[in-house]
Amino acid sequence: MSEIKDTITIPNIHLKSLPDDFLYHLGYSSSDNLTEIFGDVKFVVIGGSVNRMKSFAHYLSSVTGDEAIDLTKTDRYIIYRIGQTLSLSHGIGIPSMSILLHEVIKLLSYIKATDTVIIRMGTSGGIGMFVCFLY
DSSP states (O other): OOOOOOBOOOOOTTGGGOSOOEETTTTEETTSOHHHHHOSOOEEEEESOHHHHHHHHHHHHHHHOOOEEEOOOSSSOOEEEETTEEEEEOOSHHHHHHHHHHHHHHHHHHTTOBSOEEEEOSOOTTSOSOOOOOO
16 A cells, blocks of 8 residues: 655646746745755744744754754744754744745745644744633
């Protein structure tokens, strides 16, 4: 029995007609050798704070033994690759997170990442004080 893999695909047909898609906020382009740079990404961990995500990258490196490689190319977001995990900061709020996710999902599509999980790590002040657990 063959294993089914979920690949991230972008349904925008116009992207395929572009000679080059520049991921401006990440500082990368679809003409870069993205697969060589980013490898086979299985986990994308995002959080607002630059320091939190940098610390997470170094912590994960110490636990897994994989080097925390700084792939940051702009002053907008940080990007670290630790084995098959990316650690990225997105700044404050949903608008900047939306911009980051837009470009990260395109990046994952270009490297033909499969079975990738995106996790947001950090505070969630908008949830409130009371949490109800349903079993």
